[in-house]
Amino acid sequence: MIEYQKLVRDRIPQIIRNAGELPVTRILDDEEYLMCLENKLDEEVAEFHKDNNTEELADILEVVYALAEANGYSREELNRICTEKREERGGFHDRIFLVGKE
Secondary structure (H helix, E strand, O other), X not given: OOOOOOOOOOOHHHHHHHXXXXXXXXXXXXXXXXXXXXXXXHXXXXXXXXXXXXXXXXXXXXXXXXXXXXXXXXHHHHHHHHHHHHHHHOOOOOOOOOOOOO
């Protein structure tokens, strides 16, 4: 058996079955799920650093949404908070690098 020991997207077991293989899975409890989501975020960020592509950014976003939902926030609420912070403090569009302050 090939071991992965990681959180995967919901349709991965079916994709494995469709390829003629047998997935071995289990359902995580709440504590394990949060820990695995945090690990998955690290994994996806590392993959983005390596490959620097839009697919990896989409994976990061999916994990962030799952983390928000696991902590009781909807995607809409997370997006609303992002918008509020952007309006209050700005985004990163202007590429400002703060060296320090006096």
